[in-house]
Each structure stands twice: as C-alpha cells, then as structure tokens.
Amino acid sequence: MKIVIASDHGGFEMKTVLAKALAEGFAVIDRGPSDKTACDYPDYADAVALDVASGAADFGVLVCRTGAGMSMAANRFQNIRAAICRTTDDATVTRQHNGANVVCIGADLVSVEYALEIVKTFVSTPVDESERHVRRRMKVERAQRLSDASGLLKDDPEVFEAIVAQTRQEDTEINLIASENTSSRACREAAGSVLMNKYAEGYPGKRWYSGCLPVDAVEELARRRACELFGAEHANVQPHCGSSANMAVYFAMLQPGDTIMSLSLDQGGHLSHGSAVNFSGKLYNIVPYTVDRTSEMLDYDAIERQAMETKPKILLTGASAYPRKIDFRRIREICDKVGCLMMVDMAHIAGLVAGGAHESPVPYADFVTTTTHKTLGGPRGGMVLCKEKYAKAIDSAVFPGMQGGPLENIIAAKAVCFKEWMGGEKKDYARQIVGNCAVLCATVKDRGYRIVSGGTDNHLFLVDVKSTKGITGKAAAAALDAAGIVVNKNTIPFDSESPFNTSGIRVGTASVTTRGMKEPEMIKIGTWIADVLDDVSNTAVQERVKREAKELAAKFPVP
Numbered sequence: 001m002k003i004v005i006a007s008d009h010g011g012f013e014m015k016t017v018l019a020k021a022l023a024e025g026f027a028v029i030d031r032g033p034s035d036k037t038a039c040d041y042p043d044y045a046d047a048v049a050l051d052v053a054s055g056a057a058d059f060g061v062l063v064c065r066t067g068a069g070m071s072m073a074a075n076r077f078q079n080i081r082a083a084i085c086r087t088t089d090d091a092t093v094t095r096q097h098n099g100a101n102v103v104c105i106g107a108d109l110v111s112v113e114y115a116l117e118i119v120k121t122f123v124s125t126p127v128d129e130s131e132r133h134v135r136r137r138m139k140v141e142r143a144q145r146l147s148d149a150s151g152l153l154k155d156d157p158e159v160f161e162a163i164v165a166q167t168r169q170e171d172t173e174i175n176l177i178a179s180e181n182t183s184s185r186a187c188r189e190a191a192g193s194v195l196m197n198k199y200a201e202g203y204p205g206k207r208w209y210s211g212c213l214p215v216d217a218v219e220e221l222a223r224r225r226a227c228e229l230f231g232a233e234h235a236n237v238q239p240h241c242g243s244s245a246n247m248a249v250y251f252a253m254l255q256p257g258d259t260i261m262s263l264s265l266d267q268g269g270h271l272s273h274g275s276a277v278n279f280s281g282k283l284y285n286i287v288p289y290t291v292d293r294t295s296e297m298l299d300y301d302a303i304e305r306q307a308m309e310t311k312p313k314i315l316l317t318g319a320s321a322y323p324r325k326i327d328f329r330r331i332r333e334i335c336d337k338v339g340c341l342m343m344v345d346m347a348h349i350a351g352l353v354a355g356g357a358h359e360s361p362v363p364y365a366d367f368v369t370t371t372t373h374k375t376l377g378g379p380r381g382g383m384v385l386c387k388e389k390y391a392k393a394i395d396s397a398v399f400p401g402m403q404g405g406p407l408e409n410i411i412a413a414k415a416v417c418f419k420e421w422m423g424g425e426k427k428d429y430a431r432q433i434v435g436n437c438a439v440l441c442a443t444v445k446d447r448g449y450r451i452v453s454g455g456t457d458n459h460l461f462l463v464d465v466k467s468t469k470g471i472t473g474k475a476a477a478a479a480l481d482a483a484g485i486v487v488n489k490n491t492i493p494f495d496s497e498s499p500f501n502t503s504g505i506r507v508g509t510a511s512v513t514t515r516g517m518k519e520p521e522m523i524k525i526g527t528w529i530a531d532v533l534d535d536v537s538n539t540a541v542q543e544r545v546k547r548e549a550k551e552l553a554a555k556f557p558v559p
C-alpha cells in the first residue's frame with residue numbers, strides 16, 4: 001500500500017513525524033515541503049491529489065493547521081474524496097460511508113501520536129459496500145455532472161439552465177435515438193479543456209502558428225490511435241463533423257459534376273451522400289440506389305448492374321437508417337469491376353466496427369469516413385481514414401481546402417475515445433449494443449409491429465407504424481416522447497408519407513447500453529413502446545410508462 005503525504009508550513013512538523021512513522025509499515029511518498037518556510041497549501045494539496053487521482057498512491061495524507069484548506073483544495077480534483085478527521089471515529093466513518101481516500105489533519109487540533117492513530121485507522125478501514133452507501137456515494141459522483149458546469153450558475157445562469165435541463169432529461173428519460181450516445185466524463189473533460197484556446201492551422205509539425213507543441217502531441221496521439229484502432233494506413237482527425245469528413249473525400253477526389261452512386265436519403269442514406277438540398281447534391285451528379293423492395297435489404301447484384309451502367313467515380317455505402325450488415329467485400333468486388341473508388345461512411349456503426357461487432361470496411365475501402373459521437377461514443381466530430389496513397393490529397397482537402405483551424409480540444413476528446421476502445425474491454429459493450437437491439441426489436445415485433453427488413457443485425461431498427469397502426473412516425477415519436485421514451489420519426493424505404501411525417505420510427509440501443517442496460521431492460525422498454533403505440537391517444541398509458549421509465553432510468557445512471 002502506498003501513502004502520499006504533504007503539508008504546509010503550519011503542518012510541517014507533524015507531517016515530518018508522520019512520514020517517518022508511516023514509513024515503517026507502508027511505502028510513503030513525501031511531497032514536501034522540506035522545511036518550515038512559509039508556503040502555499042494548495043501547491044501541496046494538488047501534488048497529493050494528483051498522486052491519488054492517478055493511482056500512483058492508494059491514500060493521501062494532508063496536514064495544515066485545521067485540515068480545512070487542504071481538504072478544499074484536494075476536493076477540487078476528480079476522484080478525490082478528502083475528509084477532515086479529528087478523531088479515529090471520524091476516520092472510520094468517512095472511510096466506511098464516504099469512501100474517503102485523502103485524510104486531512106489539523107496540526108493545531110490533535111497531538112502527533114493521535115494523528116498517527118487517525119491515519120492508521122483511516123488506511124486500514126475498508127469501504128462499506130452495502131447498497132445504501134453505494135447509492136449515496138454514487139449520488140455524490142452524479143452531482144458532479146452538474147458541478148462540472150456550476151461556475152456558470154454565477155457567470156451565465158441562462159446557459160447553466162440549459163445544461164441542467166439536458167442533465168435532467170438524460171437522468172429521467174430512455175434515449176433510443178440511434179445516432180446518439182452518452183459520452184464518458186473523460187471525453188467531456190478533454191472537450192472542455194484549455195486545448196480549446198489554441199489555433200493550429202496545418203498539421204502536427206507543420207503549423208502556421210507558434211506554440212503548437214502541446215496540440216501537436218495530442219493530434220498525433222489521436223491520429224496514431226485512430227490508425228491502430230481501425231487498422232488504417234492514414235487518419236485525418238480534423239473534420240468538424242461527419243458531413244465535412246465526407247466533403248473532404250469528395251473534394252480530394254472529384255470535380256464538380258462527377259458521379260457519386262449512393263444510397264438515397266429516403267432509403268436510409270445521409271444528407272451528405274447527395275441529397276438535393278445538401279452541398280453534395282448540388283455539386284455532384286448523384287446516382288441513387290435503393291434497397292430491394294421486398295427484402296428491404298441491399299441487393300448487391302442490382303447495385304453492380306447499376307454501377308456498371310452509370311460508371312460512378314465513387315461508389316458510396318454506409319447509412320443512417322439501415323438495420324442490416326453491409327457486405328464490404330462484395331462492394332469492393334463491384335468497385336473493382338467498375339473501376340471506381342470505394343468509399344464507406346461508417347458513421348453509425350463505427351463503435352460496432354471498433355468493438356468487432358460488425359465487419360470492418362477499412363481493409364476494403366479506399367476511404368472510410370465516420371463520426372465519433374454515434375456508437376463510437378466520443379465527442380461530436382468527424383474523421384477520414386484512407387490508404388496512404390491518398391493521405392496528402394485528404395489532408396489538403398481538409399486544410400486548407402475546407403476548414404481553418406482544427407478544434408484541438410475535440411481532437412483530444414477523440415483521442416480519449418479511441419483509447420477507451422483500444423483496451424478491448426469495450427468488445428463486450430459493442431456486442432451488448434447489438435444483443436440489446438435484437439431483443440428490443442423482437443419484443444416490439446412480437447406485439448405485431450412490422451419491422452423494416454424483418455429485423456436487425458446492428459444497433460438500430462425501423463418500425464413501420466403506418467402499416468401496423470395507421471399512424472405516422474411523427475405521431476408515434478410524439479406519443480413516445482410524452483412517455484419519456486425518445487426516438488425519432490424516420491422514413492422507411494419507398495415511404496408513402498412525406499419526410500416530415502414519415503411512416504416509421506428509428507430505434508437504437510447505443511445510449512441505453514452505455515448506461516449498462518441489458519436484455520431484461522430491453523424487454524421492458526419494448527413492451528412500453530408497444531403499449532404506447534397501441535393507442536397513441538391514451539395519455540394514461542403515456543403517464544404510466546413515463547413514471548416507470550423514470551424509475552428504470554434512475555437505476556442506470558448516465559456516466
């Protein structure tokens with residue numbers, strides 16, 4: 001067991017004696033000071049807090065005249081729970097109940113012999129793991145979701161209010177929006193960091209501004225991790241979003257008027273794949289393909305025939321609302337036959353790819369674009385992966401082609417997100433997203449709802465509410481929203497309704513899986529969805545489900 005100890009000048013004598021005595025039974029790191037010269041207590045509290053927060057030490061001991069200043073300073077750090085202890089009872093209770101990991105002692109308040117006893121009691125008392133204490137400690141951690149932004153309470157209460165509202169919504173509702181997820185605290189820390197302050201036009205080692213060493217390091221880390229995680233030859237982590245990642249590929253490889261063949265928006269494709277109202281549809285000649293009318297799945301033979309006829313420069317696959325696996329090997333064959341570039345937009349399934357729950361497009365495609373905030377669960381942003389031979393073209397398309405300075409804080413959060421996937425522990429998570437989706441989908445289907453393509457292989461499915469209940473996706477989504485279940489209306493292939501009304505809803509399981517929900521919870525949620533959709537005018541059912549959903553959400557806290 002490792003103990004880190006420090007004091008200010010007021011606690012110096014006691015600290016010196018304690019450090020020596022503790023060294024007889026423990027590994028002790030003494031962070032100073034080394035004499036009684038007047039010094040500033042936060043410097044020493046910070047040093048101890050960093051050692052404990054990083055895991056370099058198991059416990060911290062801080063001594064000043066009252067212990068109060070030290071505890072305040074140490075408690076500013078994540079994962080630090082610093083308690084002032086005046087008695088051995090204090091030490092016992094704060095360990096058991098609060099799981100304190102730093103003990104703060106007032107040198108004016110207790111004798112040095114008793115102080116030693118307090119510290120020994122502190123480090124030898126185990127944390128009480130009974131339900132009520134775990135629950136309360138969890139609430140302390142959860143309060144941090146708000147306290148992270150609580151400076152705004154004074155500086156900008158209106159913005160703080162919006163953050164409170166989002167926090168409450170996440171805490172009390174079931175989020176099934178297939179394109180959303182819940183970011184980790186680590187990602188949010190990086191995204192909100194001072195890296196936001198830096199202009200860094202260019203790329204690591206070749207910037208237009210001075211002072212870029214810190215951001216060079218973080219961007220290089222993000223690029224390297226992206227390549228390692230996805231097995232890519234080159235990564236550009238600067239695109240601000242998924243749409244601009246796609247723009248980068250088009251700008252790098254196409255001239256205006258060139259042909260892109262892509263899945264059309266109303267069939268599950270994305271705006272940036274050539275929608276008429278998007279830059280992609282305005283600049284390029286778009287040849288849309290569809291799913292098969294009967295199976296509602298991609299028909300690779302039909303895609304091949306169409307591509308052979310229309311000779312696109314880029315054949316683009318990937319979707320926002322396609323519930324089935326995509327056969328990238330088959331798409332590669334088609335591209336080789338046609339002699340066109342293969343581009344895959346894996347925005348929705350990137351997390352499944354990273355976790356091995358969907359085949360990776362990277363070995364097959366010339367370009368893979370993605371967002372980092374959907375199943376991947378990182379910050380809102382985009383990325384392009386490509387073969388080395390296209391690296392230069394992609395990099396110049398992003399900067400100076402279409403963007404100025406990169407968002408280095410967001411790039412840092414991307415790096416954090418990639419690292420979270422690299423350990424391999426998230427493989428189970430990716431599998432669980434898909435497993436949860438299968439169960440949720442089956443539950444709704446068993447209640448008589450028509451599922452587009454009959455099921456799902458990934459993190460989302462589409463319910464045809466129009467043919468099942470004669471209602472629009474818009475009405476279905478509104479009723480579910482009133483019941484605390486958040487989905488989105490979505491067109492289904494060959495939809496007879498307008499994109500504003502739609503015949504379907506899209507349901508995804510990334511966010512609920514991040515919260516730790518599993519199959520039993522999916523059965524509950526699926527049953528609620530059917531209960532609400534069976535009669536969208538029944539507000540009593542909506543209220544009942546809202547209450548039950550809130551109870552369930554409370555049991556699965558958002559990270």
Ligand SMILES: *Cc1c(COP(=O)(O)O)cnc(C)c1O
Pocket residue numbers: 179240241242243244269270272318319320345346347348371381382
């Ligand atoms: C979400 C998505 C994008 C990009 O979205 P942005 O909002 O621009 O980040 C791109 N392609 C697909 C397939 C998507 O689903």
